[in-house]
Amino acid sequence: MKIIVLAGGLSPEREVSLTSGSLIANALMARGHETALVDVYEGIAGAPVWRRLGDGDYHASVAETVPDLEAVKARCGGREALIGPGVLEACRAADVVFIALHGAMGENGQLQATLDNFGIKCYTGSGYIGSLLAMDKDITKRMLTLAGVANAPWILFDAAHDDIARVKAEIGLPCVVKPCSCGSSVGVSIVETEQELADAMAFARAYEPLVLVERKIVGREFSIGILDGVALPAIEIIPKSGFYDYKNKYQGGCTTEICPAPLTADEAERLADAAKRVFAALRLDNYARIDFILDAEGTFWCLEANTLPGMTPMSLMPQEAAAAGIPYGELCDRIVQLAYAKGQH
Numbered sequence: 147m148k149i150i151v152l153a154g155g156l157s158p159e160r161e162v163s164l165t166s167g168s169l170i171a172n173a174l175m176a177r178g179h180e181t182a183l184v185d186v187y188e189g190i191a192g193a194p195v196w197r198r199l200g201d202g203d204y205h206a207s208v209a210e211t212v213p214d215l216e217a218v219k220a221r222c223g224g225r226e227a228l229i230g231p232g233v234l235e236a237c238r239a240a241d242v243v244f245i246a247l248h249g250a251m252g253e254n255g256q257l258q259a260t261l262d263n264f265g266i267k268c269y270t271g272s273g274y275i276g277s278l279l280a281m282d283k284d285i286t287k288r289m290l291t292l293a294g295v296a297n298a299p300w301i302l303f304d305a306a307h308d309d310i311a312r313v314k315a316e317i318g319l320p321c322v323v324k325p326c327s328c329g330s331s332v333g334v335s336i337v338e339t340e341q342e343l344a345d346a347m348a349f350a351r352a353y354e355p356l357v358l359v360e361r362k363i364v365g366r367e368f369s370i371g372i373l374d375g376v377a378l379p380a381i382e383i384i385p386k387s388g389f390y391d392y393k394n395k396y397q398g399g400c401t402t403e404i405c406p407a408p409l410t411a412d413e414a415e416r417l418a419d420a421a422k423r424v425f426a427a428l429r430l431d432n433y434a435r436i437d438f439i440l441d442a443e444g445t446f447w448c449l450e451a452n453t454l455p456g457m458t459p460m461s462l463m464p465q466e467a468a469a470a471g472i473p474y475g476e477l478c479d480r481i482v483q484l485a486y487a488k489g490q491h
């Protein structure tokens with residue numbers, strides 16, 4: 147097949163995405179596909195250059211800190227359009243579009259809706275509705291509550307209404323502050339004091355006006371992938387210091403990850419069941435990865451769902467697939483085949 151791998155974009159997670167995208171493209175080439183890695187924001191001049199096995203690999207890496215998006219924009223002449231020149235034409239020329247984007251328009255449904263409107267049906271991951279529901283943590287939590295999936299009590303603040311006293315009364319300290327629709331822990335803080343809370347809200351707001359303040363759940367952290375409706379073995383995440391923030395996620399050696407997670411059979415079953423309920427409640431499709439914390443009382447609290455989880459071979463979902471006997475290249479190929487089949491209807 148001819149596969150466009152869409153990566154990059156104008157999101158704080160662009161480097162993570164370019165890394166996932168490069169490795170996905172390489173793995174798909176090794177499986178016999180022709181691939182072209184395209185930066186969705188920068189776009190391409192002319193027709194895509196299809197690479198086959200032996201043509202050379204794609205490369206990218208993630209720095210310790212979030213990239214400077216203004217610099218990326220300046221490089222493209224300050225262009226406002228989020229989809230660059232030639233991108234939709236390239237997608238149309240492909241059999242499948244592998245969306246390796248993270249954050250912003252790639253993950254919140256806007257790109258999926260655009261592809262739908264241009265008649266491009268074979269793309270990986272969830273459709274625009276699932277993407278939107280999962281990207282917005284406030285809407286996610288409303289849906290989870292309706293579906294009976296435990297999630298931490300929270301308050302949503304818009305730019306006009308910070309109310310520290312209300313947080314203290316309804317949520318308590320310590321608590322977690324996060325932008326409503328980011329990922330990769332960008333803008334997320336865990337705070338202990340009122341001053342830290344005020345600072346953390348301002349920090350989260352640097353990313354977007356809507357900010358969530360959530361009760362801190364104390365316990366063990368897990369993430370669990372769903373592939374084609376089936377739960378993969380869960381992974382336990384143990385950062386060596388602090389919480390699972392941007393640095394602990396992407397700098398090697400900062401976090402211990404155990405897969406399959408050491409859970410009892412009952413816990414593993416309850417986690418898989420909760421993940422499948424989240425997948426259904428948010429109308430997700432193809433694949434997704436869902437984050438939970440298990441507290442001392444045995445409750446799995448859902449933090450969020452990721453419709454486009456990290457996809458380097460060392461990322462959580464590929465590790466889970468490997469534990470289920472699905473090597474990285476096969477995982478990428480399965481996701482492609484599911485997208486292709488969906489597009490035939």
Ligand SMILES: Nc1ncnc2c1ncn2[C@@H]1O[C@H](COP(=O)(O)OP(=O)(O)O)[C@@H](O)[C@H]1O
Pocket residue numbers: 298322324328329330331332334360361362363364367389390391437439449450
């Ligand atoms: N309610 C919470 N209690 C404890 N830790 C949390 C809570 N919410 C988030 N965290 C920590 O912050 C990290 C990022 O939060 P998450 O909601 O998953 O957002 P992101 O989309 O940025 O991954 C989690 O992996 C976890 O370590």
Ligand SMILES: [Mg+2]
Pocket residue numbers: 330331437449450
């Ligand atoms: Mg997360």
